[in-house]
Amino acid sequence: MQNVFDVLKARGYIKQTVYEDELYELLGNESVTFYTGYDPTADSLHVGHFVTLMAMAHMQRAGHRPLVLVGGGTGMIGDPSGRTDMRTMMTRETVKHNVECFKKQMARFIDVSDGKAIFVDNADWLLNLNYVDFLRDIGANFSVNKMLTAECYKQRLEKGLTFLEFNYMLMQAYDFLHLNREYNCVLELGGDDQWSNMLAGVDLVRRKEGKKAYAATFSLLTTSEGKKMGKTQKGAVWLDANKTSPYDFFQYWRNVEDDRVDVCMKLLTFMPLEEIAELTAHRDERMNAAKERLAYEVTKIVHGEEIADEVLKQVRASFSADVSNMPVVEITAPGNIIDILVKCGQVKSNGEARRLVEGGGVSVNDDKITDLAYTLSADVAAKGEFVLHKGKKVHLRVVIKD
Secondary structure: OOOHHHHHHHOOOEEEEEOHHHHHHHHHHOOOEEEEEEOOOOOOOEHHHHHHHHHHHHHHHOOOEEEEEEOOOHHHOOOOOOOOOOOOOOOHHHHHHHHHHHHHHHOOOOOOHHHOOEEEEOHHHHOOOOHHHHHHHOHHHOOHHHHOOOHHHHHHHOOOOOHHHHOHHHHHHHHHHHHHHHHOOOEEEEEHHHHHHHHHHHHHHHHHHOOOOEEEEEOOOEOOOOOEOOEEOOEEOEOOOOOOOHHHHHHHHHOOOHHHHHHHHHHHOOOOHHHHHHHOOOOOOOHHHHHHHHHHHHHHHHHOHHHHHHHHHHHHHHHHOOHHHOOEEEEEOOOEHHHHHHHOOOOOOHHHHHHHHHOOOEEEOOEEOOOOOOEOOHHHHHHOEEEEEEOOOEEEEEEEEO
16 A cells, blocks of 8 residues: 555645654554644634645545544633734633534544544643643743744734743643553644644653654645635635535635646545646636536535535536526515625625625626616516526525515
């Protein structure tokens, strides 16, 4: 079997590693227990988590055992990495609820049957720690001078870094130590913004246990301009269908930049590299087929094949004017076009709706709407439904309910 490190490298996952040669040999010769951590900062995973979830799936398929850590303990503090301000503190009840939501979503990516993967919650060992004992046993292994040079703290020093957040690195490092002791976990995987915290964990395991430990970070999913992917005008792109509909999720990937299609296919699907290369070889109208394939494959992984098939029908119907397969939105008492756009969930505010109409981006059936006071004609209202077009790619069948 091919070494999974080669698979991850070829698909563009690996960004940084520690003791790479040793890690390569280990992954090629043994079944390794590894972990990735997720702080439950919301009640759903989002696109930013997608890369590490897929990497875990590749690792598991290669015969390695994942420990999926949800940060019920560290989530009470909040990771300062990549932040310019302090995260909003959550109650224990909120953290616990979010942890359960994460577990349900992660089960779509990871096979948890027969002990093939284990879910752990660091609240189980962090929340009851004795603070003085923790400082003596763990804190004594950390140099404040060295910690202050870490990227996760650098950008916060100018605006202010709380002592609460300063403890985060120690707690994440302690997670690795605990998992090493309890499960013989020897490898931590995570996003590249976690590098400083992960190095601290590797160092702590080697100091306290005298054992070899490893870490590898993955490339963050970014646009061609280097900005993190996963944001739209409506906000974050969530993996929960109740927060981002499968249709909107599909459309997000259908509309990625041309030069990001191959990157996303490699990181977010299981498609063979040869097929990806063939699909993305041309920068012309054939790229549309590649984008549709990307959107379908990603939606299938996150929401299941049945839903992906249904969404694909809806999207194709939108372009072919097949009303029967378009996404359906039900509204009551439609007012002017501004009111209609808001009720259909296509804008966040009246101001956004006005700009959209004034820019020529709205049509009802086949009529472009430019009048902000436009209301449905008597014929359209009597029919009880119409097609709303927003731009070139959003087409909805709107049903008027009494």
